[in-house]
Amino acid sequence: MISRLANPARFMRVSGKVLPWLAPLTAIVLAAGLYWVLTRVPPDCWQGGSVRIMFVHVPSAWLALQTYLFVAAASAVALVWRHPLAEIAAQEAAPIGAAITFVCLVTGSLWGRPMWGTWWVWDVRLTSVLILFFLYLGYIALVSAFDDPSRGGRAGSIVAVVGVVLLPVIKFSVETWWWRMFDWWGLSNSPLAKTLHQPASVLRLGGPTIDASMLVPLLVMGLGFTLLFATLLLLRMRAALNERRARTLVLQGSVRGEAPLPAARPATPVRPR
Amino acid sequence: MNAVADCLAATKTYAEFVWPAFAVAVLVLGGVAAQSWRRYRASIRALDRVQRGSGARR
Numbered sequence: 599m600i601s602r603l604a605n606p607a608r609f610m611r612v613s614g615k616v617l618p619w620l621a622p623l624t625a626i627v628l629a630a631g632l633y634w635v636l637t638r639v640p641p642d643c644w645q646g647g648s649v650r651i652m653f654v655h656v657p658s659a660w661l662a663l664q665t666y667l668f669v670a671a672a673s674a675v676a677l678v679w680r681h682p683l684a685e686i687a688a689q690e691a692a693p694i695g696a697a698i699t700f701v702c703l704v705t706g707s708l709w710g711r712p713m714w715g716t717w718w719v720w721d722v723r724l725t726s727v728l729i730l731f732f733l734y735l736g737y738i739a740l741v742s743a744f745d746d747p748s749r750g751g752r753a754g755s756i757v758a759v760v761g762v763v764l765l766p767v768i769k770f771s772v773e774t775w776w777w778r779m780f781d782w783w784g785l786s787n788s789p790l791a792k793t794l795h796q797p798a799s800v801l802r803l804g805g806p807t808i809d810a811s812m813l814v815p816l817l818v819m820g821l822g823f824t825l826l827f828a829t830l831l832l833l834r835m836r837a838a839l840n841e842r843r844a845r846t847l848v849l850q851g852s853v854r855g856e857a858p859l860p861a862a863r864p865a866t867p868v869r870p871r
Numbered sequence: 872m873n874a875v876a877d878c879l880a881a882t883k884t885y886a887e888f889v890w891p892a893f894a895v896a897v898l899v900l901g902g903v904a905a906q907s908w909r910r911y912r913a914s915i916r917a918l919d920r921v922q923r924g925s926g927a928r929r
């Protein structure tokens with residue numbers, strides 16, 4: 599299935615059929631989720647109305663990690679099989695991931711101020727998510743830093759694959775066994791062993807600890823964010839393939855000795871390749 | 872009884888943190904969506920121009 603879709607022409611055909619359905623579905627799910635969250639979700643007894651921040655913070659945190667996993671997996675495919683579509687997928691997913699990680703950091707800070715009494719602490723969970731944000735930015739900068747786009751893509755892919763080591767730190771740094779591991783090593787005062795962040799309450803062994811009145815709208819928002827990611831990724835990949843096709847046609851025209859076409863200056867900020 | 876009253880009073884609180892959180896999410900993700908859509912439309916126009924230009928020369 600994946601190798602069949604990995605053909606750019608087939609990808610354009612299938613995504614052209616999927617997008618007109620996916621985009622409205624995304625809008626409907628997100629609108630329904632937002633309406634539910636802002637009007638129907640009960641306040642938390644201890645956190646009051648601030649618990650509503652959870653419905654944007656938690657889905658953005660989930661998606662920040664999943665998007666990075668996607669970027670790394672696509673980069674690995676691009677490195678091993680040198681498939682251009684995988685490279686485009688990674689490069690187009692990274693800016694979406696950076697934006698989502700930024701939302702996660704800002705909403706977390708806005709939630710932390712009333713609940714923890716501080717906007718920010720340099721603990722392991724918060725700092726590792728900040729590093730993830732910089733990893734996204736570093737990947738985007740590295741890919742566009744080379745004159746030869748294939749070298750840029752390759753360097754970016756290597757960084758993306760190596761950066762996967764950060765994901766378990768982000769995911770497990772709030773778990774009890776993580777702190778105990780550092781205690782056992784005699785490193786209980788290490789910054790890696792400290793966090794203000796609560797442990798996972800949805801994606802955990804033993805099932806969620808959140809009441810259904812909050813869990814269901816949280817899952818709806820998670821679905822909405824995931825659909826938004828899929829819609830934006832397809833849109834951006836289609837744009838990138840169109841831009842590459844236009845550049846190829848312009849180059850072919852130049853090789854044949856024809857005068858440069860007006861469209862050689864696309865309206866979009868395409869890097870000169 | 873006091874616990875229930877406290878819980879109800881809490882529903883009106885923290886608006887100054889909740890609304891900015893939602894605003895940031897809508898602005899950032901909406902901005903990425905708008906930029907992606909504009910880029911997609913521009914890429915279609917650019918490709919169309921190139922294809923029409925190369926077709927006219929043949």
